[in-house]
Amino acid sequence: MQLPGQAARDWHPRKAGEGQGGPSAGHGDVALHPLPGPRAQWGQEEHSTTLAPLLPCPWGAHGHTPPCLGGTLHPAALCSQRSPGEERGNGAPRGPYGPIRPTHTIRVRPLTCSETRRGDQRVVHSLGDGTVHVSAARQDATFGFSAVFDAGDSQEAVFEGSGMRQLVELATDGFSCTVFAFGQTGSGKTYTLMGPLGQVQHCPPNPTGSWWCPMQAVALTWLSIRDLLSPGPPCTLPLRWSKTRGFYVENQLSVDFESLEAIASLLLQGSQRRRTSAHALNRHSSRSHALLTIHIRSRNQASARPSRQGTLCFVDLAGSERVKETGSSGELSIEANNINRSLLALGHCISMLAKPRGKRTHVPYRDSKLTRLLARSLGGSGVTLMVACISPSSRCLSETLSTLHYASRARRVTTRPLANRKLLQSLEEEIHALQLENLSLRQQLGLPRVPMRSTEVLGTPMRMGAWPGLGGRFGPAGLHQFPLEGQLPLEGAPAWPSLYGLLRDFVVENEQLR
């Protein structure tokens, strides 16, 4: 299949599930870094918006080093902006990396031309240090978040300061990562995820062809799910559930890329397929939620090392709308009600997830298509970054306050990230090889042998179940009793060891011995 005007060699569509088991031939030059791209239609009003996606290059940070040697890949990196003690619930069960709270970032957009013309006051101010102040008669309030970006901050500042870069690095290491943009209509969600003109850079090619990144994109309304990458007339796709995959969209088109231009072009066409309408607050208001998923897979066939398979999902939620303020009527007002309905369902899930584990009852994921698809990102094994977008205008005050309260509530939600099983296996192999090498270096230098750190016998690759603390709970030592993605450790399970930390220790020791 080929999109109009798109060179066939540039992209390679597949239905979801086709050829997902391993790297496909010839799709190596995938680049997910901002590049100059054509003008996008997702959210243009007074400011021009273009495809300058906040999608960095997966191999840029550490693509040619063994997994995790770069030292920046621990999910704790995402916690660095949090206050002490926030990361771990008291006595809460831990994943391999401990419970993680989604990082919460606020982005305040500039006043638009029409707001300035109308004489709207600027009532939202960043006070620095992750604090945002809303000042208005009788409604003064200050909120604290991981980071706050003001009207003058660039896309790059948001990318670097919000933790998005670490998120991408985690995705390249096998984690399931999600970036949510939410907020009132016209608050800059699409702009934040897609970016402005001229802020894109050239991305280095993927020289070893070691990554393979099929991409999928859907638009969701209350009633239907549509493929944004599939050419031809729009058709509704079914939402299914399976034990292994959880909720997923059936027959979704998956597109492989060989160049960033191809991604930019396809995103542009995808964005044009997403329905937008004009109302009083946004001339190009999105009438659906958009989910863009990039499956990041390494293609390390030569070493026969298991490949890493992470995902990076960008969720551009449709904005909440007060029909009185947007002036919507007819079909537009029905759409607005449906958007609000699905955002309410999302809010209910977040409220429930934000409760302490003991007090949590049923999380109503099944209440909407949106919450079904986001179930894993919200409370499961993924790493999530939430960007709340707000308008600084006095006219939007009540919506702004409600977004900030919503974001504060969402801060209490934790997830327990699990990298995929293959990655963990490859980490263990890496640790084992280093351990042997260090031992032999010690012998050559006449240094004493250090005690082994696990129960394994030298010469036998370490097994996941062999780590202290794992055997008792998840099965006998020496067996692969690692929970699958989505299967979370049980309440009260012993702390999981940090393979990353151990690997880093061995690398440091190795460097010293050399």
Ligand SMILES: Nc1ncnc2c1ncn2[C@@H]1O[C@H](COP(=O)(O)OP(=O)(O)OP(=O)(O)O)[C@@H](O)[C@H]1O
């Ligand atoms: N940080 C920013 N800097 C400059 N312009 C911005 C910024 N954020 C948003 N804008 C402009 O504000 C307008 C609305 O932005 P956008 O369409 O991204 O909002 P939205 O939240 O996605 O709206 P909706 O929910 O209605 O789709 C656009 O014209 C966009 O270019």
